[in-house]
Amino acid sequence: MRTFDFAPLHRATIGFDQIADLMDRALSADGSQQSYPPYNIEKTADDAYRISIAVAGFSENELSVEVKENALIVAAKKAEQETERSYMHRGIATRAFERRFTLADHIRVTGASHVDGMLHIELQREVPEALKPRRIAINGQLPETAEIEAKAVN
Numbered sequence: 001m002r003t004f005d006f007a008p009l010h011r012a013t014i015g016f017d018q019i020a021d022l023m024d025r026a027l028s029a030d031g032s033q034q035s036y037p038p039y040n041i042e043k044t045a046d047d048a049y050r051i052s053i054a055v056a057g058f059s060e061n062e063l064s065v066e067v068k069e070n071a072l073i074v075a076a077k078k079a080e081q082e083t084e085r086s087y088m089h090r091g092i093a094t095r096a097f098e099r100r101f102t103l104a105d106h107i108r109v110t111g112a113s114h115v116d117g118m119l120h121i122e123l124q125r126e127v128p129e130a131l132k133p134r135r136i137a138i139n140g141q142l143p144e145t146a147e148i149e150a151k152a153v154n
Contacts, residue, residue, distance in 0.1 A: 022102065036097055037076075047125035051101065056117035057094040063119060065112045072101040072109060074119065106131075 039053040055063060055076060064075045075098040103109075103123070111122045 034097075034099070036093060036095070037099070039099065044122075047127075049107075049123040049125075051121040051123065053099065053119045053121075054117065055114070055119045057092050060114045063114065065109070065119075065121060067103070067109050070103045070105070072103055072121070072123075074099045074101075074121070 037054050039051060042050050042052070044050050051072070051074075053074060058076045058078065062076055062079055064073075066073045066075075075096075077096040078094045104125075106125055106127050108124050108126055109121060110124045113120045
């Protein structure tokens with residue numbers, strides 16, 4: 001596996017720490033990464049997304065969804081059962097898990113629902129007005145203040 005040195009990026013840029021950290025995490029991820037529980041990420045609209053996680057065997061009060069510092073953390077812990085059960089075959093995994101998703105700037109979690117063994121988490125991109133593109137009107141004349149400044153320089 002290749003390794004990349006991001007030190008030149010840190011020396012030559014300001015404010016791009018998150019991008020370098022994200023690239024470093026993505027490149028350092030190996031094949032033995034956690035695969036339980038399975039999940040889907042779907043784009044439901046131009047600025048809307050849904051994460052669906054298979055959580056069969058967990059009730060709503062055993063699931064936790066939390067947003068902390070641009071990270072979505074989904075965790076589950078099975079409540080202790082009062083009676084011991086004797087299984088002949090146990091194929092449904094109900095082991096505790098914690099799954100983390102890194103959220104981009106301006107992505108907000110708008111809701112979560114638990115239906116038919118699936119946990120659906122709705123996400124929405126909300127770009128602030130200051131960052132949205134805006135059209136600048138083009139005038140045929142310079143503003144008066146620009147003409148006064150030009151005369152003062154000459």
